[in-house]
Amino acid sequence: xxxxxxxxxxxxxxxxxxxxxxxGLLANSFALIADALHNGGDILxxxxxxxxxKLEKRPTTFRWTFGFLRIEMMASFVNTMFLIxxxxxxxxxxxxxxxxxxxxxxxxxxxxxxxAIVANGLSAYxxxxxxxxxxxxxxHNHHHEEDANIYSAYLHMLADALISVGVVVAGIVIYFYNIxxxxxxxxxxxxxxxxxxxYPLLKRSFLALIDANRFYLSEEKLGDTILKDGRIVEFHDLxxxxxxxxxxxxxxxxxxxxxxxxxxxxxEIVRNLKSKLRDLGFTHILIEVDSISNRSxxxxxxxx
Numbered sequence: 001x002x003x004x005x006x007x008x009x010x011x012x013x014x015x016x017x018x019x020x021x022x023x024g025l026l027a028n029s030f031a032l033i034a035d036a037l038h039n040g041g042d043i044l045x046x047x048x049x050x051x052x053x054k055l056e057k058r059p060t061t062f063r064w065t066f067g068f069l070r071i072e073m074m075a076s077f078v079n080t081m082f083l084i085x086x087x088x089x090x091x092x093x094x095x096x097x098x099x100x101x102x103x104x105x106x107x108x109x110x111x112x113x114x115x116a117i118v119a120n121g122l123s124a125y126x127x128x129x130x131x132x133x134x135x136x137x138x139x140h141n142h143h144h145e146e147d148a149n150i151y152s153a154y155l156h157m158l159a160d161a162l163i164s165v166g167v168v169v170a171g172i173v174i175y176f177y178n179i180x181x182x183x184x185x186x187x188x189x190x191x192x193x194x195x196x197x198x199y200p201l202l203k204r205s206f207l208a209l210i211d212a213n214r215f216y217l218s219e220e221k222l223g224d225t226i227l228k229d230g231r232i233v234e235f236h237d238l239x240x241x242x243x244x245x246x247x248x249x250x251x252x253x254x255x256x257x258x259x260x261x262x263x264x265x266x267x268e269i270v271r272n273l274k275s276k277l278r279d280l281g282f283t284h285i286l287i288e289v290d291s292i293s294n295r296s297x298x299x300x301x302x303x304x
Contacts, residue, residue: 002150005126006050009157012119013043016160019112027108039116042156045079049153056244069243070209076148077205080198083156087191087198090163094184094191104180109171116164120157127154148205148245155201159194166190211241215248217280219299225276226254231269233257236296237288250277251286259291 020036052075055068130150166186173182207214226235234255241249256269266289274285 002053002130003050005130006046006053006153009123009126009153010043010046010050012123013039013046013160016116016119017043019115023108023112027105039160042083042160045082045156046153048075048078049150051075053150066243069247072148072244073205073208076152076201077209079152079156080202080205083152083159084195084198084202087159087195091188091191094187097184098181104171104174104183106171106175109167109183110175113164113167113171117161117168120161120164124154124157124161127151127157148201148208152198152201152205155194155198159190159198162190162194163187208242208244211239213240214242215240215281222280223299225280226252226273228276229269229273231256231258231261232273233292234295234297236298236300238299247283248281249284249286250282251288253288253290253294255290255292255295257292259293 017036017039020039024036052068052071055071058064058068060067127150166189167183170183170186173179204214223235226232232254235252236255238252239250243249254269254273256266261269270287270289273287277285
């Protein structure tokens with residue numbers, strides 16, 4: 001289902017690129033040619049997304065012990081970074097156009113821009129429908145977590161649709177009033193908007209790649225959950241990370257108040273604690289039990 005929709009998005013964008021290059025040359029419209037280059041980059045982004053979706057399904061092996069969980073965030077980072085760099089390039093080109101405004105054939109801009117709006121709108125709709133996945137933590141303010149990889153591709157298509165709207169509006173105004181620089185003005189406005197809209201996703205994927213803790217739970221809430229069992233006197237060597245939008249990993253050591261617990265008693269403590277952590281939204285939990293002599297008074301690792 002997801003792969004099929006992505007292939008349709010690639011097909012729609014190929015039509016746009018071919019049409020915009022041909023009519024952009026005929027109309028002498030920088031906006032159309034620039035948008036064609038942008039759409040060409042988006043095809044690359046969707047291809048990366050498609051490959052990532054395929055790789056995510058591969059099973060874990062001895063070499064790939066985590067499978068390809070991180071491919072989502074890697075693709076999201078690459079796609080979003082490419083989108084932002086493209087927007088900066090369009091801003092640069094649009095500003096440079098102010099110094100040498102050229103005559104443009106607006107009819108071609110309106111026709112091709114309208115086709116692009118429809119194609120990009122359909123692409124965004126297809127991607128939005130597959131970008132949501134079930135949310136894993138019990139935060140009642142949010143019910144779905146976006147697949148960062150698919151969502152970054154959706155942003156690409158939404159950006160294209162907005163730029164195409166700008167092309168059509170500019171074409172209409174140029175047709176009636178010959179205000180040729182409007183094309184550049186709208187390009188700058190939409191590009192800045194897209195950069196601001198894309199930055200949070202870029203930040204999110206980057207933090208995931210460096211294993212920063214982005215989980216909604218506070219340190220105090222987590223501490224209360226772990227230490228609620230009176231037999232646990234401390235926890236340390238804590239690691240929390242999200243390798244993808246669908247997984248929340250946690251690992252830590254717990255120190256028990258006595259050294260003479262039976263193995264099955266230790267297993268019961270860990271089992272109960274894991275159950276509470278799953279209720280909070282953690283999908284992969286690793287807990288090591290330490291004796292009282294291993295107290296460290298340090299929650300976080302001093303070294304990796």
